[in-house]
Amino acid sequence: MLGGTWTILRARAQVARNTFWRGKIVRKILTVLLLVLMIGVSYGLYRFSGFVVRGLRILAAREATRDLFAQIGSLDRIFAAVPSLTLTSFAIPMLLSSVSFALSTLYLARDLESLLVTPVPVRSVFLARFLEGLVPTYTILFVLLAPALFGYGQALGYGWGFFVALVVVLLFLPFLPVSVGTLLTMLLVRVIPAKRLRDVLTVIGGLFGLVVYIGSQSLNRVARNLVTPTTAEQLLRFDLPFLPTSWGARLLIAAGQGDLQQVLVFGLGYGLATVGLFVVCIILAERLYYHGVVSMAGTQGGRVRRRRVSASGAGLFRGPIGAIIRKDLRILPRDLQQLSQLLFPLAIAAFWVWRILTDTDFTSSDLGSSPTVVDYGLVATGIFVCMLIASHLGLTGLSREGKNYWLLHLAPIDPWTTLWAKWLIAWLPFGVVGTLFVALIGLLQRPSPGQLLQDWLLFLLTGVGVAGITAGFGAAFPRFDWQQPKKMTSARAGCIGALLYFIYTALMLGCVAGPTFLGPRLGAWLYAAGWGAAVLLTGLALWLPLLLGASRLRRLDV
Amino acid sequence: MTNGTGQPLITAQGLRKEFNGKVAVAGVDLNVYGGEIFGFLGPNGAGKTTTIKMLIGLLRPSSGNAFIGTHDIHAHPIPAKALLGYVPDEPALPDKLTAREFFQFVGGLYRIPPAHVERRGTELLRLFDLQDHADELLGGFSHGMRQKTALAGALLHDPKVLFLDEPTVGLDPRSARLIKDILRQLAARGTAVFLTTHILEIAERLCDRVAIIAGGRVIAAGSLNELRQGSTGQSLEDIFLSLTGGAEYAEIAEVLA
Known part of the structure; x- marks a missing residue:
């Protein structure tokens, strides 16, 4: 079994080495820069954590801050809980991501069939894939967590045992959540086909990202109530002694303090939990893993x-x-x-609609009043939301064709036909969501009919330009070789497109909103000139990127 | 088998393609007439797929011209592409469309009236024995089913020229026979059929004329009788191997046996 595992891992290492050595020089330079950055981040975290620990101890000892620290609670207890809280907080995302990792490496890898037909035990394939998948996890642990805890341990004056135990604990840490996640995946695949499970996980991942975003937006409201001097003491409740990560943390502290008995007790517990679960995984892999793989054929279909x-x-x-x-x-x-890629912008739209409806700052009681900064702020919010949706639909418009692009390239149609179709799809959010936003503005702000019409026209016109930029640049720099939807957009299309439509949108708002505030003093002609400039700007934003896209499409080889 | 006459429907004039300084196709000249089945044979990496892609406009040649009928495929792509159909060796089809929806999509691209798409699509589904799968997603189709769907899609607009890249690979004997019969019928109706294949027996039985490409160059072209006159071998396989230098592989086969 180990021989087969070593052969597979060696081949993967050769692939990684060849990818680097035979890659473009730019890629090599970026890789080296990334390594330097990681070293810098590690060093920074090491110094920062040590600084924080030493700083807090100094402040706790001072007369002026003693009362505040008395309210916070016992600093020694808090420091002792830090390793447990950090190990647990790193283990949770590892657990969540391990299902997706197990799915992609164990069931959806392209070389799987060629590996499984060889006379290599299934366990060898499983073990090799499992270990290979731990590389990015270890990178995160030893770049981020290890330096921080190192600085923490040094600042607290722990002995050399702490640092040795730290390396051991971090080496074994991923085995626990990844084993749990892998076992869960192997069980799920017996019921849900792997490719369908991947789709479902993508949606769940999108929803999770949304929850994080909503949480960050609501943070300033929540923080006022949650962050008090007693917060640190309350956090200690999450230092749960029955969790294996907390045993690992106690092992660290015991090793740092030189308590051999505690080292043995917690070391044994931690080792059994992590390695034990990993061994269970290996044993069950023979049957569970093989069953899942052979059940994967013909699961893409469905009736409509x-x-x-x-x-x-x-x-x-x-x-x-x-x-x-x-x-x-x-x-x-x-x-x-x-669809999961669209979930995030759609949910952002719903979230902002809810915020606008519930926040009284946005409501005006003056019917037909002159537009204010808040009015245009609402319009800008709506345009931003529509832009998020449009950028996904437009920038990936042509790349979404993937390997099927040959059908469009072969058909007797001009590239402009394809571009107009993709442009129209990218414009749809402004037509649909934009109209809803204008209705919302009408409900809350009760502006004059003329102002409402202006807001609606602004949405539609801005949509013309944004859709032009996204569809044009998406066609100019397509990526047809993607395997995951996240990799559909090329870096150039994403960066240039995003920059341009933010500039364009800001200029549009300036052209239309500016004269509204300056108009009474400088005359109505400025108002007309503003709209004229907006139309001209839109024409350029529509035409130039689409022209670029069409010329690139004509020269595209399939 | 019928021989084509009149104006060629497929013309290649000095087609050449280079990739990063490496010559994949080094000047291909050929004519294919309506009513004939033309076989394009060659060993792996000879330039068959590259040539076919230049002829149908998916690849721009480094030099040379390709005509479909009287239209230069690269100078006037739209009228040229309206005349042709193409079936790749591994057709990539939209996984999330049904076969019927795929026909509607192709029909829209070729400006075929929807009623005609519906009627013709149903006929083709029946012909290829896919009528029971018409409303299933293409992602669940086997390779053979995808091949047949791609061919049906290529025939939807009644093309005057049909290009096929390895049309029978991966098909069961019944389906392969069906495709051969369909190609013969198309040729009988005046369609020019251009196909690449590794299976020399298919080329021998089906094709009116063949061209053999090796190292990016056409090294022989003509009817089977014409090729036999210039070679000591009787079968197309013998001719092919003697021209492409495959005779020494017999020694390798002896070593491995």
Whole structure:
């Protein structure tokens, strides 16, 4: 078993080495810079943690701050809980990400079939994949956590045993959550096909990111109530003694204090929990893992209810543009992975609508009053939300075709046909979500009909330009070789596109909102000039990127 | 088998393609007429797929011209592409569309009236024995089913020229026979069929003329009788191996036995 594992791991190491050595010089330089950055971050964390610990001890000893620290609680107890809290807080995301990791390395890797047909034990393949997947986890642990705890231990004056135990604890730490996650994955795959499970996990991951975003937005409201002098004491409740991570933490402190008995007790407990669970994983892999892999074939299908297509044509858009739009709108809700990319911006939209509706600062009681900064702030918020959705739909518009792009390239259609179809899809959020936002503004602000119409036109017009930029740059720098939806957008399209449509949107708001505030003094002509400038700007934002996209598409080889 | 006459429907003039200084195709000249099945044979890496992609406009040649009918595929792509259909060796199809929806998509791209797409699509599904899978997602189709769906999609707009890259690879004998019969019928109706294949028996039985490419150059072209005149071998396999230098592989086979 170990021989097979070593062979597979060696091959992976050769792949990584060849990828680096034979890569472009830019990539090599970036890799070296990344290494230097990681070393810098590690050193910074080491110095910072030591500084914080020493600083707090000095402050606790001072007369002026003694009362405050008395309210906070026992500093020694808090310091003793730090390793446990940090190890546990690192283990939780490892557990959450381990299911996705196990799925991609154990079930969805492209070389899996060629490995499993060789006379190598399934356990060897499993073990090699498991260990290979720990590399990024160890990188995070030894770049971020290890230096911080190192500085912490040094500042508290722990002996050399602490530092030796730290390396051992961190080496064994990932085994626990990753083993749990891997076992869970192997059990889930017996019920849910691996590819379907991946789609579901992508959606869950998107929802998790959303929760984090909403939490960060609400932080300033929550923090006022939660962060008090007694918060630190309350955090100690999360130092749960039955968790294996807390045993590892106690092992560290015992080793630092030279308490051999405690070292043996907690060391044994921690070792049994981490390594023991890992061994259980290996034993069960033979049956569970193999069963999951052989059950994977033919799970991409599904039946769709047939819709009647009218003989006169399918709705508003006929011909190639309509065909591309209908195809994209059909595929989007069926592809969970791509849909999950839209979840975040859609949920942001819902979140901001809820914030606007519940926050009285946005409500005006003066019917038909002149627009204020708050009015345009609402418009800007709506445009930002629509832009988030449009950037996903537009920048990835052509890349979403992936390996199927040959169908569009082969068809007797001009590249402009493809671009207009993708542009229209990217514009949709402004038409739909933008209109809803304007309705919301009308409900809350009760502006004059003219102002409401202006806001709506601003949405639609800005959408024309934003969709032009995103669709144009998405077509100019497509990526058809993606395996995950996150990797659909090329770096150039993402960076240039994002920069341009932020500049464009700011200019649009300036052109339309500026004269509203300066107009009474300088005359109505400025108002008209502002809109004229906005239309001209939109024309440029639409035409130039699409022109670039069309010229690139004409020269594209498939 | 019928021989093509009149104006060629596929013309390659000095087609050449280089990738990073390496010559993949070094000047290919050929004509294919309506009503004939033209086989394009060669060993792995000879330049078959590169040539076919230049002919259908998916790759820009480094030099040379490609015509479909009278239209230069690169100067006037739209009228040229309207005449042709293409089936790749491993067709990448939208996994999240059903076969029927895929036909609607292709029909839209080729500006075929929806009613005609519906009728023709149903006929083709029945012909390829896919009618029971018409409303299933393409992602669940086997390789053979995808191949047949791709061919059906390529035939939806009644192309005058049909390109196929390894059309029978991965197909069961019944499906392979069906495709061969369909190609013969298309040729009988005046369509020019251009296919690449590794299976020399298929080329021998199906093709009116063949060209053999090796190292990016066409080293032989003509009907089977014409090729036999210039070679000592009787079968296409013997001719192919003697031209492409494959005879020494018999020694390797002896060593491995």
